[in-house]
Amino acid sequence: MVGQTERKIGVTGRDLILARIREGLQRRAPHPLHPHGDATPKLSDNTSPEQFEHWLPEVGHRSEEQLALFVRNCEGLRARFIRCMDLTTACRAFQELAVSHRWKRIAAHRGLLAIPAAEATGLPVLWTDEGYAAQDLDQCDAGLTECDALVAQTGSVLVSTQSAGGRALSVLPPHHVVLARTSQMVPDLACALRDAAQRYKTGWPSYVGFITGPSRTGDIERILVLGAHGPKELTILCVDDPAPGNP
Amino acid sequence: MSAPVVDFHKMSDRYSADLRHRALIQKALGAYYVKRDEFKSRFQSWPEARNVAASIKYDAVNHLDDYLVEFVEKAEARGTKVCWAPGADEARAYIVNLARSRGVRSIIKSKTMTGEEIHLNEALEAEGLEVVESDLGEYIVQLREEPPYHIVFPAMHLTRGEISDLFHEKLGTAATDSPEELTMIARDVMRRKYREADMGISGANFAVAETGQISITENEGNARLTTSLPKIHVAIVGIEKVLPKLEDLALFLPMLATSGAGQPLTCYNSLIGGPRQPGEVDGPEEFHVVLLDNRRTQILADPEQRDTLSCIRCGACLNVCPIFKNVGGHSYGTTYQGPIGSVITPHLRGLQSWKHLSSASSLCGACTETCPVKINLHHHLLQNRRNAVQEKPTAWEQVLFRGFAFLMRRPTLFKLAARFGFLAEPLRRAVDRTPLDPLFAWTQSRAFPPLAAEPFSAWWAKRRGKSA
Amino acid sequence: MTPLIRRPKSIDTVPFVLFRSYDFRTLLSLKISLFVPCFVDQLYPNVGISMVHVLERLGLEVDYPEGQTCCGQPAFNSGYWEEARSVAAHSLDLFADAEHVVGGSGSCVAMMKVFYPELFHGQPGEEKAKNLSGRMWEFSDFLVTKLGVTDVGARFPGRATFHDGCHGLRELGLKAAPRALLGAVRDLELVEMKEAETCCGFGGTFAVKFPMISTAMADVKCASIAETGADFLISNDSSCMMQIRGRMDNQGTAIPCYHLAEVLAAQ
Numbered sequence: 001m002v003g004q005t006e007r008k009i010g011v012t013g014r015d016l017i018l019a020r021i022r023e024g025l026q027r028r029a030p031h032p033l034h035p036h037g038d039a040t041p042k043l044s045d046n047t048s049p050e051q052f053e054h055w056l057p058e059v060g061h062r063s064e065e066q067l068a069l070f071v072r073n074c075e076g077l078r079a080r081f082i083r084c085m086d087l088t089t090a091c092r093a094f095q096e097l098a099v100s101h102r103w104k105r106i107a108a109h110r111g112l113l114a115i116p117a118a119e120a121t122g123l124p125v126l127w128t129d130e131g132y133a134a135q136d137l138d139q140c141d142a143g144l145t146e147c148d149a150l151v152a153q154t155g156s157v158l159v160s161t162q163s164a165g166g167r168a169l170s171v172l173p174p175h176h177v178v179l180a181r182t183s184q185m186v187p188d189l190a191c192a193l194r195d196a197a198q199r200y201k202t203g204w205p206s207y208v209g210f211i212t213g214p215s216r217t218g219d220i221e222r223i224l225v226l227g228a229h230g231p232k233e234l235t236i237l238c239v240d241d242p243a244p245g246n247p
Numbered sequence: 248m249s250a251p252v253v254d255f256h257k258m259s260d261r262y263s264a265d266l267r268h269r270a271l272i273q274k275a276l277g278a279y280y281v282k283r284d285e286f287k288s289r290f291q292s293w294p295e296a297r298n299v300a301a302s303i304k305y306d307a308v309n310h311l312d313d314y315l316v317e318f319v320e321k322a323e324a325r326g327t328k329v330c331w332a333p334g335a336d337e338a339r340a341y342i343v344n345l346a347r348s349r350g351v352r353s354i355i356k357s358k359t360m361t362g363e364e365i366h367l368n369e370a371l372e373a374e375g376l377e378v379v380e381s382d383l384g385e386y387i388v389q390l391r392e393e394p395p396y397h398i399v400f401p402a403m404h405l406t407r408g409e410i411s412d413l414f415h416e417k418l419g420t421a422a423t424d425s426p427e428e429l430t431m432i433a434r435d436v437m438r439r440k441y442r443e444a445d446m447g448i449s450g451a452n453f454a455v456a457e458t459g460q461i462s463i464t465e466n467e468g469n470a471r472l473t474t475s476l477p478k479i480h481v482a483i484v485g486i487e488k489v490l491p492k493l494e495d496l497a498l499f500l501p502m503l504a505t506s507g508a509g510q511p512l513t514c515y516n517s518l519i520g521g522p523r524q525p526g527e528v529d530g531p532e533e534f535h536v537v538l539l540d541n542r543r544t545q546i547l548a549d550p551e552q553r554d555t556l557s558c559i560r561c562g563a564c565l566n567v568c569p570i571f572k573n574v575g576g577h578s579y580g581t582t583y584q585g586p587i588g589s590v591i592t593p594h595l596r597g598l599q600s601w602k603h604l605s606s607a608s609s610l611c612g613a614c615t616e617t618c619p620v621k622i623n624l625h626h627h628l629l630q631n632r633r634n635a636v637q638e639k640p641t642a643w644e645q646v647l648f649r650g651f652a653f654l655m656r657r658p659t660l661f662k663l664a665a666r667f668g669f670l671a672e673p674l675r676r677a678v679d680r681t682p683l684d685p686l687f688a689w690t691q692s693r694a695f696p697p698l699a700a701e702p703f704s705a706w707w708a709k710r711r712g713k714s715a
Numbered sequence: 716m717t718p719l720i721r722r723p724k725s726i727d728t729v730p731f732v733l734f735r736s737y738d739f740r741t742l743l744s745l746k747i748s749l750f751v752p753c754f755v756d757q758l759y760p761n762v763g764i765s766m767v768h769v770l771e772r773l774g775l776e777v778d779y780p781e782g783q784t785c786c787g788q789p790a791f792n793s794g795y796w797e798e799a800r801s802v803a804a805h806s807l808d809l810f811a812d813a814e815h816v817v818g819g820s821g822s823c824v825a826m827m828k829v830f831y832p833e834l835f836h837g838q839p840g841e842e843k844a845k846n847l848s849g850r851m852w853e854f855s856d857f858l859v860t861k862l863g864v865t866d867v868g869a870r871f872p873g874r875a876t877f878h879d880g881c882h883g884l885r886e887l888g889l890k891a892a893p894r895a896l897l898g899a900v901r902d903l904e905l906v907e908m909k910e911a912e913t914c915c916g917f918g919g920t921f922a923v924k925f926p927m928i929s930t931a932m933a934d935v936k937c938a939s940i941a942e943t944g945a946d947f948l949i950s951n952d953s954s955c956m957m958q959i960r961g962r963m964d965n966q967g968t969a970i971p972c973y974h975l976a977e978v979l980a981a982q
Binding site for chain 2: 791796964
């Protein structure tokens with residue numbers, strides 16, 4: 001078999017691995033789509049992300065279509081979706097959740113939408129912005145966050161440490177509530193990532209993630225169980241009001 | 248310790264005859280097939296998506312040096328510490344030393360097959376460190392002190408009753424036949440572990456060169472917690488996990504979920520690009536990425552099999568493999584099971600000792616057909632067989648096939664041999680299904696058809712003679 | 716379940732089919748060289764005979780280059796490629812001048828059509844192998860794709876299920892062709908089994924190197940067949956038939972098994 005380049009004194013792991021790779025790549029491998037050809041390894045035009053939408057599941061172009069698709073996806077994912085015509089309605093909906101779920105303590109971050117909603121419950125709020133003890137966050141019945149985007153194609157919520165009050169707020173408490181605006185809806189993952197790259201071009205948050213439904217597992221006999229380690233419930237309150245400053 | 252091939256024969260024979268196991272696995276995979284097909288059909292063109300995915304991975308693997316350098320540059324710029332580990336030893340040493348130097352006592356892990364591959368848990372436990380697997384399936388097999396059964400579904404082979412007994416024995420919990428209650432038991436155990444662990448260790452599904460982020464795909468949320476709460480986060484990543492561009496994830500995340508789990512997207516797809524940044528309220532203070540080679544560059548150097556590095560570890564090939572479904576994951580005796588395991592294990596652990604995995608296949612091609620990145624899996628099995636023979640042919644087999652070639656080049660001799668077989672058949676039938684039967688390997692479980700009194704060639708010659 | 720659609724006899728007479736499906740003169744001038752694999756020759760000669768009958772019924776000239784032995788697959792599959800090449804070279808010579816080589820076994824045809832070019836890659840004989848590949852056909856593929864024929868005037872009453880031989884299915888892309896042909900067989904009812912595309916466990920040398928696994932796979936297949944309640948099994952690969960029928964016989968659950976050619980030859 002092909003020998004592995006041996007480790008010499010003073011050669012770093014990096015140098016060794018790169019040397020091995022460069023040595024190995026001297027022999028050309030056939031392209032999977034041209035197994036018998038001698039095609040030069042080159043990325044074909046078809047592989048640019050703008051083209052993905054031709055093969056991935058279809059998403060409508062109109063915002064109402066996208067919203068409808070998002071709602072359908074939420075149903076399939078067992079995520080609760082509540083459309084609210086304005087922030088006041090959303091606050092009321094959040095308050096109703098607090099009552100019906102008998103929350104005693106909630107956690108949130110100081111976002112424009114999150115503050116009024118959290119305060120509307122009248123419950124003690126753990127604000128993660130000031131830092132927190134994991135033990136305290138664990139005692140909260142719900143975590144309220146905003147988000148970066150809603151993705152119609154998959155029913156996903158894009159969050160980051162910036163938009164969702166850190167890493168743990170959206171995953172440790174057993175009920176995650178997202179406060180989003182309808183205007184945050186994007187058609188697909190590619191769009192969401194592109195927008196995020198733009199939004200964070202001065203520096204990515206250390207964590208950015210897609211949340212698609214409540215936590216689940218199928219590890220026991222492939223039977224679906226919700227709330228494995230992450231939240232058992234996911235509720236999305238979607239406000240129709242545009243963001244301040246936007247028409 | 249017996250040779251891997253001996254263990255394989257023993258275990259695969261046992262499992263092949265285990266009807267309960269066969270039924271359990273059939274049932275476990277039944278729902279997956281339905282869901283997988285449903286979500287595949289939602290793609291406007293799954294075949295085209297495969298072509299694109301294969302092309303992107305081809306680019307990634309064939310420019311691996313450039314993309315790795317880019318990944319590390321971007322990652323280090325955000326405060327990530329990168330360890331380039333040429334082998335398992337270096338990877339283990341780095342992590343053990345890190346733990347020692349930081350006074351780490353307990354570690355929580357999320358699922359990483361790369362970690363399994365380098366036997367990381369054993370190395371850490373030898374240091375006196377507590378290591379807990381947070382993924383439900385991994386936790387279960389950890390408690391049972393057995394390896395994962397399947398790279399995506401580690402506890403696929405267990406019933407809820409067995410899991411209930413396990414929890415009762417190891418954790419003292421009450422027996423229950425509710426998967427939900429069993430899951431909640433694990434959830435409760437982990438709650439404290441996430442908070443108390445000094446270090447979280449994860450794997451990664453992808454490493455995005457453009458942004459220096461790793462991407463972790465999961466459903467349970469345990470990886471998010473493992474990588475959020477402990478002060479130190481270490482990710483072990485095979486060098487082949489590199490993807491060129493962030494937006495490539497828009498294709499790969501759905502394909503991974505569809506192929507691997509029969510879902511359009513898994514619950515959590517997390518991009519981690521560094522330790523806690525200034526202004527962030529939580530997250531690990533330190534983030535380390537261990538880039539593991541461990542003979543991947545050896546596979547890379549083989550242009551015939553280089554595409555194997557495109558593997559996204561979705562497990563789809565396992566799920567369609569009739570051998571896997573009958574012998575089960577543990578028979579393979581190694582980290583990676585199923586078709587991908589049978590292809591790469593001889594490279595990772597030695598051709599001569601592990602070539603039997605490449606032989607234990609009927610080459611049906613279902614794996615190649617299903618692979619989302621179009622790896623020519625079953626052809627690689629053939630190539631491994633050829634390579635093994637070229638390196639060190641088995642003496643009696645070589646004699647056999649030389650004899651076979653000698654015979655088959657000589658039609659008259661072939662006809663003579665066939666006639667002899669026909670005439671000698673009654674003798675063979677007399678010892679049919681006994682070890683004296685030269686065809687015993689067949690006849691022990693299947694009838695062998697009788698040789699024809701008039702073979703086709705004879706019939707044709709006769710017909711030709713008549714019409715001449 | 717694939718229901719049988721009865722077509723009026725007047726449309727389906729063979730000469731009409733020929734006329735409708737292909738240029739008449741070109742069709743009759745097609746020269747076919749039959750490829751009968753070693754084990755079909757010795758164990759299932761009726762498969763070869765049936766192929767001859769069907770092709771001649773269609774008015775085609777059939778030749779059988781004598782001196783055929785084996786395609787070399789056992790050596791190839793076991794990794795003994797040098798020995799396999801030695802055997803394959805013999806086949807390459809035998810069929811060197813044949814215009815169209817038609818074989819009835821998916822695995823052996825795949826060996827020649829798909830794997831010979833790989834076997835001879837970078838070796839003397841590579842061009843010959845690639846050339847043969849272009850002239851090589853599996854029986855049902857030849858009828859449906861090359862000749863454009865689905866009705867060969869066959870009649871075979873009963874309820875059957877079809878097993879897709881893996882090599883034919885995945886290396887040669889045969890799924891629709893056999894079913895199109897069977898769909899036109901009078902009085903034949905075809906039911907699909909759940910595990911139609913699952914490997915029967917033969918795999919050549921695999922069957923004797925890993926007999927327990929192979930047998931377990933055969934059992935899965937046999938159970939699926941039994942589930943359909945079919946009276947008999949049809950397949951386009953005699954090696955699969957050997958495995959499936961062999962296991963059924965051993966277990967005492969045998970139903971008749973026919974090669975596709977045998978069903979098409981029946982009238």
